[in-house]
Structures are given as C-alpha cells and as structure tokens.
Amino acid sequence: EADIYQTPRYLVIGTGKKITLECSQTMGHDKMYWYQQDPGMELHLIHYSYGVNSTEKGDLSSESTVSRIRTEHFPLTLESARPSHTSQYLCASTLGGYNSPLHFGNGTRLTVT
C-alpha cells in the first residue's frame, strides 16, 4: 500500500483567504507532483519537484506556489483564494525512472465561495 497523505480532504473557504494544502509521503520518493482536476475532467499537472529545493511549473498555469524543504513534504499554497480555484487537487509521488509507478493521495476537494 502506498503511503501518501493529503489534508484536508475537503475545504470550503472564502475568497481572498490564504490556504495551504498538505501532502506528505513516507516512501522516500524524490519526485512529487500536484495535479488539478475538475469533476469529470482530465488531470492537469500544475507543479512538480525532482527533490529537495527543486520545484517546477507544470502544463497548466496556476496561481499556486509549492515548496520542497523536506523530501517527504510538498505543500501547495494559494495566497489569495478565488472561486476559479474551486477544484480537486491531487498529490502524487514516485521513485522516478522508467519502472516506477506514481502513487496518489486521495486529494483535497477545495471550494472557494
């Protein structure tokens, strides 16, 4: 069983608030990812990290930021939430390399009112 955890599972917050979505994994994986997914739609990569102190933007432009200070932790922050940020955010990790699958958390469903 994969050990990757996301909190909170659900979050309802007002416009303009700063929020941080947490993602932690206990597998020692170097590569971590954040995906955004609207209901019934495909996953869009918004951020990824090769390892500590490494962060990159993905395909989908996002107003969020990420940090990677520790291997196991990859939080995503929205400085000022807007209704357009309402979505599901999925975190994933992998050892990397050709032969390593992604392990996903169960996501955070964010609603900005």
Added chain:
Amino acid sequence: DAKTTQPPSMDCAEGRAANLPCNHSTISGNEYVYWYRQIHSQGPQYIIHGLKNNETNEMASLIITEDRKSSTLILPHATLRDTAVYYCIAHTGANNLFFGTGTRLTVIP
C-alpha cells in the same frame, strides 16, 4: 512522453472480461506503458505497467503489441467495483506525465 488515445467510454457485463484498448503509436523505445484507474473522485490507483512483454498481476493483465503501438488492459472477471475511469500513459519517468481523459468503464449487473 508519447500521447495516448483511448475510447471515451465502454460497458462490460459483470463477470465478463473487460478489454480496454489504448493506442500509443508514437511511443519510443524506452517508454513504459502504465495503466491507472480512478474511482469516483479518489486519487488514481496504479494497476500495471510494461515495456515489451505481456504482464499480469493480481488486478489485471496487460497485452502490448509487438510493434508497441498499442496495448490492451484486461480485467478478467469484471465486478461492479471495477467501474471507474481507466488511464493509459506512456512515459519514461520524466517529469511531465500527461493523463488524458481516459476510458470510463461501466460494469453492468
């Protein structure tokens, strides 16, 4: 990473084999074919992956054509709990993993 093409939806009778196709005609020699599924709004779950040879595990079988341009995921005895969106991905472990829209499999009682 090669893009993949999957049918948007499929139905399968409960207890029958579900065969989900995937085209990856631009796949390169070092790209693996991975399959994941996503049930409701949960995070995607890894199913199986392979490079050239057919693979089988406790969840499914993966058949890859000899030219590696397509593959088929087989769920040998589909149950209602297999109703999900199934994603086929071809990648090298590089950083940008494109999931696409997948195939929505509905298992019918």
